[in-house]
Amino acid sequence: xxxxxxxxxxxxxxxxxxxxxxxxxxxxxxxxxxxxxxxxxxxxxxxxxxxxxxxxxxxxxxxxxxxxxxxxxxxxxxxxxxxxxxxxxxxxxxxxxxxxxxxxxxxxxxxxxxxxxxxxxxxxxxxxxxxxxxxxxxxxxxxxxxxxxxxxxxxxxxxxxxxxxxxxxxxxxxxxxxxxxxxxxxxxxxxxxxxxxxxxxxxxxxxxxxxxxxxxxxxxxxxxxxxxxxxxxxxxxxxxxxxxxxxxxxxxxxxxxxxxxxxxxxxxxxxxxxxxxxxxxxxxxxxxxxxxxxxxxxxxxxxxxxxxxxxxxxxxxxxxxxxxxxxxxxxxxxxxxxxxxxxxxxxxxxxxxxxxxxxxxxxxxxxxxxxxxxxxxxxxxxxxxxxxxxxxxxxxxxxxxxxxxxxxxxxxxxxxxxxxxxxxxxxx
Amino acid sequence: xxxxxxxxxxxxxxxxxxxxxxxxxxxxxxxxxxxxxxxxxxxxxxxxxxxxxxxxxxxxxxxxxxxxxxxxxxxxxxxxxxxxxxxxxxxxxxxxxxxxxxxxxxxxxxxxxxxxxxxxxxxxxxxxxxxxxxxxxxxxxxxxxxxxxxxxxxxxxxxxxxxxxxxxxxxxxxxxxxxxxxxxxxxxxxxxxxxxxxxxxxxxxxxxxxxxxxxxxxxxxxxxxxxxxxxxxxxxxxxxxxxxxxxxxxxxxxxxxxxxxxxxxxxxxxxxxxxxxxxxxxxxxxxxxxxxxxxxxxxxxxxxxxxxxxxxxxxxxxxxxxxxxxxxxxxxxxxxxxxxxxxxxxxxxxxxxxxxxxxxxxxxxxxxxxxxxxxxxxxxxxxxxxxxxxxxxxxxxxxxxxxxxxxxxxxxxxxxxxxxxxxxxxxxxxxxxxxxxxxxxxxxxxxxxxxxxxxxxxxxxxxx
Numbered sequence: 001x002x003x004x005x006x007x008x009x010x011x012x013x014x015x016x017x018x019x020x021x022x023x024x025x026x027x028x029x030x031x032x033x034x035x036x037x038x039x040x041x042x043x044x045x046x047x048x049x050x051x052x053x054x055x056x057x058x059x060x061x062x063x064x065x066x067x068x069x070x071x072x073x074x075x076x077x078x079x080x081x082x083x084x085x086x087x088x089x090x091x092x093x094x095x096x097x098x099x100x101x102x103x104x105x106x107x108x109x110x111x112x113x114x115x116x117x118x119x120x121x122x123x124x125x126x127x128x129x130x131x132x133x134x135x136x137x138x139x140x141x142x143x144x145x146x147x148x149x150x151x152x153x154x155x156x157x158x159x160x161x162x163x164x165x166x167x168x169x170x171x172x173x174x175x176x177x178x179x180x181x182x183x184x185x186x187x188x189x190x191x192x193x194x195x196x197x198x199x200x201x202x203x204x205x206x207x208x209x210x211x212x213x214x215x216x217x218x219x220x221x222x223x224x225x226x227x228x229x230x231x232x233x234x235x236x237x238x239x240x241x242x243x244x245x246x247x248x249x250x251x252x253x254x255x256x257x258x259x260x261x262x263x264x265x266x267x268x269x270x271x272x273x274x275x276x277x278x279x280x281x282x283x284x285x286x287x288x289x290x291x292x293x294x295x296x297x298x299x300x301x302x303x304x305x306x307x308x309x310x311x312x313x314x315x316x317x318x319x320x321x322x323x324x325x326x327x328x329x330x331x332x333x334x335x336x337x338x339x340x341x342x343x344x345x346x347x348x349x350x351x352x353x354x355x356x357x358x359x360x361x362x363x364x365x366x367x368x369x370x371x372x373x374x375x376x377x378x379x380x381x382x383x384x385x386x387x388x389x390x391x392x393x394x395x396x397x398x399x400x401x402x403x404x405x406x407x408x409x410x411x412x413x414x415x416x417x418x419x420x421x422x423x424x425x426x427x428x
Numbered sequence: 429x430x431x432x433x434x435x436x437x438x439x440x441x442x443x444x445x446x447x448x449x450x451x452x453x454x455x456x457x458x459x460x461x462x463x464x465x466x467x468x469x470x471x472x473x474x475x476x477x478x479x480x481x482x483x484x485x486x487x488x489x490x491x492x493x494x495x496x497x498x499x500x501x502x503x504x505x506x507x508x509x510x511x512x513x514x515x516x517x518x519x520x521x522x523x524x525x526x527x528x529x530x531x532x533x534x535x536x537x538x539x540x541x542x543x544x545x546x547x548x549x550x551x552x553x554x555x556x557x558x559x560x561x562x563x564x565x566x567x568x569x570x571x572x573x574x575x576x577x578x579x580x581x582x583x584x585x586x587x588x589x590x591x592x593x594x595x596x597x598x599x600x601x602x603x604x605x606x607x608x609x610x611x612x613x614x615x616x617x618x619x620x621x622x623x624x625x626x627x628x629x630x631x632x633x634x635x636x637x638x639x640x641x642x643x644x645x646x647x648x649x650x651x652x653x654x655x656x657x658x659x660x661x662x663x664x665x666x667x668x669x670x671x672x673x674x675x676x677x678x679x680x681x682x683x684x685x686x687x688x689x690x691x692x693x694x695x696x697x698x699x700x701x702x703x704x705x706x707x708x709x710x711x712x713x714x715x716x717x718x719x720x721x722x723x724x725x726x727x728x729x730x731x732x733x734x735x736x737x738x739x740x741x742x743x744x745x746x747x748x749x750x751x752x753x754x755x756x757x758x759x760x761x762x763x764x765x766x767x768x769x770x771x772x773x774x775x776x777x778x779x780x781x782x783x784x785x786x787x788x789x790x791x792x793x794x795x796x797x798x799x800x801x802x803x804x805x806x807x808x809x810x811x812x813x814x815x816x817x818x819x820x821x822x823x824x825x826x827x828x829x830x831x832x833x834x835x836x837x838x839x840x841x842x843x844x845x846x847x848x849x850x851x852x853x854x855x856x857x858x859x860x861x862x863x864x865x866x867x868x869x870x871x872x873x874x875x876x877x878x879x880x881x882x883x884x885x886x887x888x889x890x891x892x
Contacts, residue, residue: 094452158562303440325562
């Protein structure tokens with residue numbers, strides 16, 4: 001018995017959870033949890049502050065990794081076996097359709113959640129100093145998410161996949177000078193074929209996931225280092241100048257005197273140093289407003305996780321992932337559409353290839369990356385940021401309108417057809 | 429609040445568990461398992477021995493599949509159609525009934541979908557029968573299943589499928605190749621038909637198309653050939669068989685069924701009668717071939733045809749390059765060949781043709797085969813509608829020699845020609861004379877001209 005206890009205690013080395021010490025040790029003695037602070041501000045946990053969108057996105061990613069790994073077991077990335085494997089998943093593999101549906105719907109949901117998360121961060125002004133670069137990391141994560149979704153789109157090797165990728169990669173090829181090269185490099189040829197499938201597979205299961213995991217680590221690490229989440233806008237007080245504090249000293253302690261470094265002395269890392277912190281500091285009265293991460297933050301995150309998982313499972317139980325005919329380069333569907341999140345661009349391309357293929361995407365990405373550096377207004381209050389809010393809202397709404405028009409209002413020949421009108425394709 | 433959250437977490441976890449169980453239940457109760465269960469009951473019914481009965485009933489459910497690399501497909505139809513190869517299931521209800529009259533076409537070698545269509549990979553009824561979205565190849569209507577024979581048997585007669593032979597003959601004799609390419613030969617006014625069957629058009633569509641082309645594809649340049657219903661069906665059979673899929677060597681080897689007809693053709697072609705005789709009729713250099721199939725085993729004869737010297741050292745019979753099917757065909761001809769056959773073959777051989785006759789006949793064949801017939805008519809009468817061309821129709825060729833020299837005609841065949849317009853501002857006529865120089869050899873073109881000249885009707889002398 002003693003041996004078992006010893007083994008248990010060698011693994012879980014914290015004190016009992018009934019003590020505050022135990023609660024904080026749960027967090028900072030655990031490699032998986034220590035990204036959390038031991039204590040969090042109550043206001044950070046408010047649902048209407050973040051809608052837990054970052055968490056939901058992360059949980060969706062976990063579902064995608066899990067289901068994706070299982071799907072890999074059943075998948076061969078070359079045509080036409082790839083398509084046959086889809087059929088096998090559909091008809092033979094135990095719970096195959098459910099698995100595929102979960103992967104598919106989580107992927108779509110992740111694109112949506114990343115975007116909504118970005119909107120939340122913008123509207124709360126949470127990209128402002130010192131979080132500018134974390135916004136940039138976030139934009140890169142958005143691009144990686146789109147890349148993962150796009151590369152995954154081809155893998156079933158059906159008509160939907162083939163033509164969506166053909167159209168999508170054509171949009172990219174409008175970029176001057178590099179566009180054609182880029183497309184050829186991505187597809188391994190002039191059109192979507194065997195080489196493209198293998199490349200997309202490698203990108204989808206190895207390159208992009210590694211990149212997104214690395215950047216997610218950076219993203220979360222910086223949130224933690226910036227003092228946790230940004231404060232809800234409604235609790236913002238008047239900005240006060242940052243005091244000189246001693247990092248690592250108890251809150252409220254007087255700053256240590258700084259002295260010039262002696263040239264003969266060697267400094268170790270463990271020294272107490274003096275300087276301005278990069279993160280938001282908290283005052284003693286704010287300190288009182290905090291609670292232990294365990295159980296308060298964790299139980300909320302756990303609920304968010306279960307809501308995400310059950311939501312996706314429920315949808316997957318009733319709606320199977322689509323699978324069309326085997327990819328046929330000789331048979332173009334009319335209209336051939338890119339994946340839905342690129343339909344805004346395709347809609348623009350239908351008016352001007354230069355605008356939709358080059359100017360709009362380049363401007364969008366550059367503008368998103370540059371937002372924290374262009375917006376030099378230090379205030380996070382909505383009333384102080386009318387211009388920024390308006391501009392961003394126009395950007396979001398314009399995107400939505402273009403995507404909705406491209407998805408639901410475009411029929412054969414890219415003609416404007418309302419979704420309630422059923423167009424019967426003419427006999428060939 | 430905290431208590432509520434914990435309860436919510438607990439509740440949601442239970443829900444997740446329920447959902448997983450539901451998904452597993454959904455996955456574990458496919459309809460094919462019910463069918464297999466019912467089939468086992470049916471099998472066990474007639475079983476007197478209790479032990480065997482229990483063993484039959486205890487057979488675990490499993491998906492049956494035939495992997496047909498040569499046909500590039502996997503058929504899982506026998507997962508539910510469990511009795512197709514079991515003659516005792518002759519009167520069983522579907523889907524368990526025995527498939528009669530398959531001959532050599534066993535499901536283990538051919539699967540089902542190569543003939544029936546449908547989705548071989550699917551394991552639910554609607555999916556397997558292809559009656560779902562995004563599966564272009566649903567089960568063929570009973571009336572058209574035999575069209576699939578032509579997917580492997582691409583030449584000659586297919587026993588039991590006269591429609592196919594007749595459809596092929598119509599295609600070659602009605603001049604379809606004038607506008608349509610088939611296996612690389614033909615015009616390009618209409619679509620290439622080499623893989624028409626792979627388009628999975630419905631037989632109904634094809635038939636209506638042959639009856640009145642414009643009714644199903646508006647604005648089609650295809651003239652109405654006034655086929656009757658039967659001919660439309662025959663052509664539909666032929667179209668359905670043109671799938672142009674890659675097949676393994678076994679399936680492509682039966683391109684031509686090795687019957688006595690083909691054997692006879694080979695016998696003539698290889699000039700066997702020059703050395704051999706049948707029942708005394710023919711040359712006496714080689715042995716009499718009457719009854720030879722009774723005197724020797726099939727294997728012995730086959731080896732003899734591959735390499736005569738190996739069987740009879742010093743044999744003066746040359747080794748012919750005959751594939752396995754050709755050898756089979758020859759032997760099946762010899763099986764029934766009589767002295768009368770030999771007589772007939774000899775008499776055909778000796779009928780002398782003048783070189784002119786040969787040229788005209790070969791021109792006639794080329795005229796039919798390459799599709800001139802399609803527009804200019806079997807009797808050179810022309811008359812196919814061609815709006816806004818001079819006269820509104822394709823010209824007759826019966827009076828060519830009045831207006832053209834032979835060289836001019838040769839040039840038109842070689843280089844093609846756009847028809848002169850009725851109304852210069854009107855639309856371009858849909859039909860035109862294609863250039864044939866890349867399709868036909870000069871020899872063919874000369875022969876066609878010879879044929880045309882042989883048919884010219886002299887202008888009646890003015891009779892005033």
